[in-house]
Amino acid sequence: MQKAIDIKENTDKFEELLRYIESQDKSQGILMQTLHKAQEIFGYLPIEVQKFISEKTKIPMAEIYGVATFYTQFSLEPKGQYTVGVCMGTACYVKSAQLVLDRLQQELKIKVGETTEDNVFSIQATRCLGCCGLAPVMMIGEDVYGKVDPKDIPNILKNYR
Template sequence: MQNDCGCNCNKTEDKRYAELKAYIDSVKDSQGITMTVLQEAQRIFGYLPLEVQKFISENIGVPIAELYGIATFYSQFAITPKGKHHIGICLGTACYVRGAQKVMDKVVEELNIGVGETTQDGLFTIDATRCLGCCGLAPVMMIDDDVYGKLDNVDVIPAILEKYRG
């Protein structure tokens, strides 16, 4: 059976929609909430699939085309699922001049996927990130919330990745 939004997403059973709805209700009276709602949705769902965008559109009264425009404008919103572990390689200037490209090349080689892609097992996504603000530790790589700095010797990278495979 289809829901009122026209899809089969079974929102009544998915508690994540209730969580998002509660958040929307809590901020509904403030101005300019579109971005904050999208950010919360991304936190809850991990990415912004079409059904979620439709749900938000109905609840805050912003056309879905506009939401899609915003979601694709900002680099932190994703409309496709991300891997379990997010690898961010800092390509800020300080890291770049100290060899971040070599770090990137090594990770790409190890995982055999391109930048912005997810491994087939769904374990890793590689992203080139903007400056992480740890320029003193350049070159820097971040996996989830862990920061790995001073990666001058890229041979340590396979062992780092291995830790997340367990």
Template sequence: MAFKFDWKQNEEKIKQLKEVMEKNKNTKGALMPVLHEAQKIFGYLPIEVQTLISEELKVPLSEIYGVVTFYSQFTLVPKGQYQIGVCLGTACYVKGSQAILDRIKENLNVQVGSTTPDGKFSLEATRCIGACGLAPVITINEDVYGRLKAEEVDGILEKYKG
């Protein structure tokens, strides 16, 4: 799913970002705080936003892109309203998390690292989330579902589709 950045629709957010950059541009190490604020403002860091930051902070776009793709807290695509994380840590994997992941992909017609076209769901495969006693585990935003079986997935997702 390709997302197109709409300059007109984002005018107010761009103004907010410019204020953040103005406040930080003469600060040593400004890139990380500016990227964090930009992601809060836009929900993700499209190339258009990275380019604005590059021009304002006088940091090469390649450096910004490298930072954004290196740190997992940054994203290049918008996240869905509901962010689903499927734990693929050892305990969860051994107890069937791959089948759960496959069921979610099939139910929502979405791939790992992607967002559904309606913007409702994002899917991520995660490593251990520290709930091994509940394996296999998924999270949907702040909700945790443990000791799951693949056949339970459809019912759980229905609660969020409504």
């Protein structure tokens, strides 16, 4: 379910987004950057924000929704405080990243793409993070954990709760 966002409570954020939209050159395909900016401001792309972008850029809502749902980086749901990303690039996969992911889902009792009830963690299976020397790799927020042993996961998670 999409969580609605209160437009009145977030006027500052909408104004910031509007300033960004107005600063862009409309002839050069601005939708992608605008969605990136909106996600940076709001943390995700609620339907109200998409409608707002549609109004201000005159890009049809259908097109915006299409783009927002096409790319995996855009999220229509709010994320937990920390996103736990398990790298599922090939180098990590051959070094048993799947076991890391399994253990993580078991520990947090959620599946990939979901958020824990207390809104602390979301799990994401990410594409190659590019530090293949540290495989298998897991990221919590900005912190990188390399050569992860599934057994260590409960201890690692403790630091964030």
